[in-house]
Amino acid sequence: MMRLSDLRLPPTARIIGEADRAVSGVSQDSRSATAGDLWAALPGARVHGATFAPDVLGRGVGAVLTDDEGLRIIRASVDDLDRVSIVVVGAPRAVLGGISAQVFGTDPEAPRLFGLTGTNGKTTTAFILDALLVRLGHTTGLIGTIATSIAGVREVSERTTPEAPDLHRLFARMRSRGVDVCSMEVSSHALTQHRADGAVFSVSGFTNLSQDHLDFHPTMEDYFAAKAKLFTPEHSCSGVIVVEDEWGARMSRDATIPVRTLSSDPDLGPDYLLTRDDDPERFALVLPGGGTVHARSPLPGDFNRTNTALALAMLHRAGEPVGRLEAACADLEVVVPGRMERVHDTAPLAVVDYSHTPDALDKVLGGLDGTGSPLVVVVGAGGDRDPSKRHAMGAAAAQRADVVIITDDNPRSEDPAAIRSAVLEGARDAIAQGTARVTAEDLRELSSRGEAIIAAVDLAGADGTVLVAGKGHETGQEIGGRKLPFDDRERTREAIASRTAHIAAGRVQD
Known part of the structure; x- marks a missing residue:
């Protein structure tokens, strides 16, 4: 439980009603908000979420996060406001992730987070990373396009990256089930819409960038800028970036956190050098400072050698030694539904x-x-x-x-x-x-x-x-x-x- 008055809010925020009201959860969905939740009534593309206030408050919800327009709608549609506390901020979506992290007790070390972004390869790399972590003895979580997994139990995912309240609720569930490491896909939509706010990744990885989602992002520059948010101190502590396209090279230059680069081209001077074997699935990953991991991609296709190398480099960046990484790779089997x-x-x-x-x-x-x-x-x-x-x-x-x-x-x-x-x-x-x-x-x-x-x-x-x-x-x-x-x-x-x-x-x- 957390009191509204204890939340870290923007200086311009104001609480109308009882400031000491306790909340035990956060919900953005008007259909699932229950008593004890702080319900986020956000402006939408077609209708403001506050429109649903009479129904939500009628189910016993006593705390609302919204903006001035939402406050106006609630005041006009709800008669008994004495029992409701309303947190009013200028941009509620921008603070929702941080608030959710506080209420659900998100801790970047419990579970420790690995993030993946890029146009292609996020899902496959996340699955490979998860399989390697299991081999390394961890109890793992996985959040992505295909599925959400908590300690080996899978659930269907609704979207690549959940909305902020759902994400932090997932982290809390993972902690309760003993998950110590979570691999997660982080989409450009999520970064733009603040869905990943409040999550700080120990290591984040970048796969590549190519044309996609230009129905959402006005230009490739906007698409790149959204991805680049992951490689800032707000979201990550360190990163590994594949630099086999111009966007990756630029990402490595623009990142405001410590990053290492990965490529199969020695002329690019990467920190992690991927060298290919005659066997189409085998490769060696030469590590910064010396040492080599000899590995095999668990999935066909040369691009999956890069995906596997990225997963290994992220684990090495997190402190895993060569011997343990090679042992984890031995005869690794990974099936990614619908990916090769x-x-x-x-x-x-x-x-x-x-x-x-x-x-x-x-x-x-x-x-x-x-x-x-x-x-x-x-x-x-x-x-x-x-x-x-x-x-x-x-x-x-x-x-x-x-x-x-x-x-x-x-x-x-x-x-x-x-x-x-x-x-x-x-x-x-x-x-x-x-x-x-x-x-x-x-x-x-x-x-x-x-x-x-x-x-x-x-x-x-x-x-x-x-x-x-x-x-x-x-x-x-x-x-x-x-x-x-x-x-x-x-x-x-x-x-x-x-x-x-x-x-x-x-x-x-x-």
Whole structure:
């Protein structure tokens, strides 16, 4: 329990009503706020949260955090204000994380926090980091896009980084279950919207930056600036930054905390040098000051060697010695749902991946090159998201695959045909410019994602490779305001099983 008067608030904040009212929790959701909570009534895009005050206060909630507009709405809609304490600040969202940390007793050492940001690779690196920490003897927590895990028990995540009250409530639950280390994805949305406020990471890692989320961030500069917030004393104590793109190099220069760099290019003079082995999964990580960790990536693809190296470098930065890191890496097995997930190993090899940016698609297809011929990709683009990347998605697919089938991803409220047309245009332009691997004859469009997967399996045959890209771990497809059941992994397995049965029955040739 904490009294409102004991909270560290901005100098301009004021408390209307009983200042000594005790609160035991913080909630931002009007539907779940309960007696004892400090309810955050925030301004929203469509409606102010204070609009729901009569219902929330009617359930016994006695403390509210809001702004002047929220106070006006509450005063106009609630008759009995004597039983309510209202904390009024100019920007309530900006103080919500700090308040949540105080109420829930967040301690940066209990659990100790590792943060990950970047366009691609956050989820995979977080899973690898978590697996290594378990090997090192820790009781771990994991917070990210796919799942939240507390001491090995998984729950479904609603978003990559939870809202601030939910985040700090999670930390409290982790402490109560003996979690001593937590690996967490930190999105640019979360950093912009103050969702990670009040969390201080022992070590933060940066994977890369490429075009994405320009429906939310006005420019790439804004996108970069959001990510850069993680590498400030407000959020992190130290960092490891992959400098294999211009944004990483800039991040390492702009960081206001001590950081180390990681790269496979010795000419860049990185603190951590990744040297590749002839084995496509093995590598060595040369450490600053001497010493080398010999390791194997638990997941296929050269980019996953970088992800694994980043996880190892972050642990080394946190003080883990070479011997323990090598032992933790030995025969490490990691399965990341929907990230380079093999759903069938033979006839054909079939992989499902969340790659929904041009850079991610390029890397995943590059990682699958040589695994089987033809290399067939099923690809689309999401609706109500950055439309400027659709052309580049089509171009990346055309440049890397032998057969490209363009289909619907999650059209959401947009016209699916218009989205497919933009992706198709990118592929056709690559063909016209002579940069494509695919030919015009092997570029196809199928509106049904299920039919596209069946066609990809048939075209790959027994010797090819199928990549179903874009949705990864998702189990639904959002079309016209409805979310229909659809799992790329299940549909791909079904398509392969059906083809195998038809071959056995003599209906099709292998």
